[in-house]
Amino acid sequence: MALDHAILVSLTERAGSGYELARRFDRSIGYFWPATHQQIYRVLRRMGDAGWVTHTDVAQDGRPDKKVYEVSEAGRGELTRWLAEPVEPAILRDGLGVKLRGASLGDAVAVLREVERHRAEHATRLEVYRGIQRRDFPQCDVPGADKLAGRELHQYLVLRGGVRAEESFVAWCDEVIQAMRSERTS
């Protein structure tokens, strides 16, 4: 049930509608826990039933009404409870690894092209994360989070995780591309 808690974290930082949450997920907490608007609406309803969040209907002119959600006392309790509890270490699930493992059973050149495509995709994500880092944490050039503390520090460290993960994917793709190319020419 980690989506519940990811939403609670985001809503604690500031209240918002399901739609707004979906967009926040697209550009921050979703790097570690992606979710679509359908999932978010479903979980908001469930958490409303459980009393972890409350919502206020807000009329807007020119735009549809929205339901602005807030975390209740019970929700804050649930969040602190969950924060003290262990979570499963992340597991990787990458179809590209499966393809690579089967490359010699099909068109190895097509698999190589696919690796190149993934390389480009991961490089794009990496650039997005680095852009966020430059925008939100300009004081931290390469090494240091020395000047940060509390929530800001934690946000920075999460972003660093995203950067590291994408760097690692890109480097792996490069290794694979190089090895497969020199295999073909030798």
Next chain:
Amino acid sequence: MALDHAILVSLTERAGSGYELARRFDRSIGYFWPATHQQIYRVLRRMGDAGWVTHTDVAQDGRPDKKVYEVSEAGRGELTRWLAEPVEPAILRDGLGVKLRGASLGDAVAVLREVERHRAEHATRLEVYRGIQRRDFPQCDVPGADKLAGRELHQYLVLRGGVRAEESFVAWCDEVIQAMRSERTS
């Protein structure tokens, strides 16, 4: 439906029962696509119905009968079709990132302990992968896959992906631990 194709790849390498496949997944292809025996049995049945695999009942003395599965002509066709098709780039889903983001809303020291626990877990996985590398690819010390080709090369590269991913997790945990510790003492 990538579990289907992960199983097809593994079964093409050699035939086996559901139980055997489950154990193979635990120590090779499962690093990129984990699966439990329940999932594997379900998919084997589905692929049997679709005609992608066939099975033979094999009686064993002292042990339960087993169903040894093989990839059919149709299954090989499906596999080559899938190999030429794009797959989604991997997405990370790590509850630890969510926790870290929320650390200041609860017990930050408990979150730090959790990061240390994950660090140990990822370090253990890394050692497992390095052990496999030493055992199966002793000729490739640090830099090179120069001497490998075909299926062996691809298996090596997949393993390298696992090693890189775990190295990256460990390094991230170390960065987080260091930053959170120096935050507390300052």
Next chain:
DNA sequence: CAGGACATGTAACAGGTTACATGATTAT
């Protein structure tokens, strides 16, 4: 004699994905 490996499964549930539905406003 207890526990683990071997071997196959069912059932229920939780979580994630895809498709569809509606409808207004704003920008091109």
Next chain:
DNA sequence: ATAATCATGTAACCTGTTACATGTCCTG
């Protein structure tokens, strides 16, 4: 006109997880 953004949702389906069920053989 057309597409994008804002805003909320339902329904069907697929995938993954957890718990349970059964029974043998081998090892300590």
